[in-house]
Amino acid sequence: MRDLKKSNIGIVIGTDTIRAAQSLNGQVLTGSVSLEEESPELTRALRQILASSPFQGRDVSLGFEGTSVLVESIVIPERQSHGLQALCEERLKGDPIFGDGRAVSGLRRCHQVSDSPLSNETLAILVAIQKTRFDDVIEACRELGLSVAGVEAAPLAAWRSWSGDGAQLRLVRSEEGDTILAGEDDALIFCSVVPRTRGAEGTILSLNRAMSLLGSDKISEIMASGMTETERETLSNAIGLSVRLLPDTEGDMAAIGLASEGVSLIDMTPPEERQIREKRRLRRVGRIMAGTAAVLVAMGGIVGFNGRLSLLEQKASMSAQVEQLEQTQSWLDGLNGELATVRTADHVVRTALPGHRMSTLLFHLMDAGTSITFEAIEVEDVPLLDGDAPRVLNITVHGLGETGVVIRDYVDVLIETGAFVEVRLDSSERVLLAGSDETVRFRVTAEAETR
Secondary structure (H helix, E strand, C coil), X not given: CCCCCECCEEEEECCCEEEEEEEECCEEEEEEEECCCCHHHHHHHHHHHHHCCCCCCCEEEEEECCCCEEEEEEXXXXXXXXXXXXXHHHHHCCCCCCCCCCEEEEEEECCCCCCCCCCCCCEEEEEEEEHHXXXXXXXXXXXXXXXXXXXXXXXXXXXXXXXXXXXXXXXXXXXXXXXEEEEECCEEEEEEEEEHHHHHHHHHHHHHHHHHHHCHHHCCEEEEECCXXXXXHHHHHHHCCEEEEXXXXXXXXXXXXXXXXXXXXXXXXXXXXXXXXXXXXHHHHHHHHHHHXXXXXXXXXXXXXHHXXXXXXXXXXXXXXXXXXXXXXXXXXXXXXXXXXXXXXXXXXXXXXXXXXXXXXXXXHHCCCCCEEEEEEEEEEECCCCCCCCEEEEEEEEEEECCHHHHHXXXXXHHHCCCCCEEEEEEEEEEECCCCCEEXXXXXXXXXXXX
């Protein structure tokens, strides 16, 4: 009987659905079940998804998407002196959903396209997953005896679902919203998730931002998945580029990306899960070696049994040590590569954004629809010592928003305009105004460079 050529089972944990995919002897198996947020329902849904198709094995790669995940492409400030983890914590500070220890987070620098118009920007991708949701999924996998090979954000994993050469701009549409991915060759440098509530305008805004990073002259078409022919034509007319759809047979890009081979951009696998996986592997090796020893005893008799068993145990122990050393060396090589990337990126820092008129900045600040009420906007002009250097405008926005999600969308819109060096939500608190429903008071600070 020939061996099955199978991949890990890629499982996407969405807001109200669980989707899965696996490559088995060149064929892609898929499945989908509805999901409720309660933990017992989560365990039952995982069991149902594994039984929905003839999936093989218990090795799974998990990906989170939807309201429990924040995926954001940010510009690392030129004056950033702390590490990436400190920048990640600072970015999430005060966030009503992901801040103050309520999320598992990670941040990764990205290689910029060398001849891009914005190649002097130091880019990074930030991921945050709600800790309660993260812990519930990991606990459900342990309860079912699943071996978790990796955990990451599903939108980032969609980049691995197909390959390409040169500058690429991709759009993956799902029930959760639109994921815009941009990169060069196999390297992902930009990712933006546009919820359904943002509509087509948010998608077009993110696509324009991605094209500015890659260089508009280098993009001839957009590769899209999960769209109808009508949606494709509408988007093509709105963006002014050809939109090419992948065949319907490709299936769920996020789940396929999780099931495919490749290194995740931001690996969020818990350390204790790695230890459990290693212990299972060692027990499996022990059982195999014990079975081999039994066969040798049956063939060779009792004479020399103790010596053979001792040698087999030594072989298993040494094999485990060699594999552990190889994993440690691979981890060390990855750290050295990241260190080299950081040192290289330090020479490619952003010098200055083009100057902005005050009217342009105020237009961006107040372009928030009817869901935001502004109380005050403070602008402080900070001239630098060097006359040739840009001037910095420190901007503070005080206002009221209907919900924390509305405020988060407002911050995302400011970031995607490209007019600000840094935008962050400093504080938010629920208040009850006289004669009105409960609302959220917030303070947003931003920096803009102008000449």
